[in-house]
Amino acid sequence: MQSAFNITVAEPCHEDWNKMSPVEQGRFCGSCQKNVIDFTTKSDEEIIAFFNNYNSSSCGRFADEQLNRPIQSIELKPASRFIKYAASLLMPAAVFSVKASAQTKSPASNDTIEAVQFDPSTLVTVGTFMTSPAVKGQLVEGKVIDAVTKEPLAGVSVTVKGTGIGVVTAEDGSFKVAVTSHKDVLQYSYIGYETAAIKLSKSSIKNAVVLKMKQAPMLMGEVIVTGYATRKGKVAYTTSVKKTTYTFWNRIKDTLLPVPVQIYPNPVAASGTVQLTFPDVKPGAYQIRVLNNNGQLFYSFQKQISGKNETEQIHLSKQMAAGIYVVQVTDEKNKMIQNSKLIIQ
Secondary structure: OOOEEEEEEEEEOOOOHHHOEEOOOEEEEOOOOEEEEEOOOOOHHHHHHHHHOOOOOOEEEEEHHHOOOOEEOOOOOOOOHHHHHHHHHHHHHHHHHHHHHHHOOOOOOOOOOOOOOOOOOOOEEEEEEEEEEOOOOEEEEEEEEEOOOOOEOOOOEEEEOOOOOEEEOOOOOEEEEEEOOOOOEEEEEOOOEOOEEEEOOHHHHHOOEEEEEOEOOOOEEEEEEOOOEEEEOOEEEEOOOEEEEEEOOOOOOHHHOOOOOEEEOOOEOOOOEEEEEEOOOOOEEEEEEEEEOOOOEEEEEEEEEOOOOEEEEEEOOOOOOOEEEEEEEEOOOOOEEEEEEEEEO
């Protein structure tokens, strides 16, 4: 087994963990007839040791922070000669302290030791897992600004094309994202702005990248409403023709445009429930992600859509503090379908 690897769950399982039958290493799922191994309380070293002796295919239950990151053991470097020398000088003092304290009997303590338990509110993912070698990436730093006003843009989705790697810009428009090659392409999208992309270079990786976004074209011009004729018996009636000119100097708000996914309620109370409604999207598999402004991923799951007006509920974790979050929906080709703000109060 490789010394460092990533764990991914391509298709999370939505079966109720509490309804599964307990087994030695986790629980048994009656739906898929597989053992689901519980990794939520295991350290990186324990996970590595498990995979070193495990070759079968199964399902696992993981904490959110255990997925899509390098799983690696911590290497303890041997102590230097100076530290060994300093320890030898301190040893007599330590022995004296132990002997002195042993002569004085302290009263029995009534303190109890509580076992550390796994927090049920921690985000978990259940499903068939797979491992892949951890690729050592390079960190690209940058900033997204308005191409005209030069003002920073917060909440912009910045993703590495062809991968599931992505972040959201902070309040000052800054971002940090890991790439595996200086030839990667960064895609960035934001509501009310044109989606764009930039191909990285060696110089752009060394220096901060400034991404400029252009506002989407405003709706301006002349609208003509034409009449139509209706027939009743032998007499034809024609409605009037109206000509009206509309000029919109302000940008059309995203709330006035039809969206593929509706989010309700928004704003939502902390620890509340958000419902996603898909009124009219093509059937297929869609990936749903919820991130904060720093790009921290809180939810990532797949939704299979087979018809109109399907819904999905997200129960917000207690770990999600009040603030602005981003709900991203991508299709099977990793194309951004929607990138919307979610406000938690």
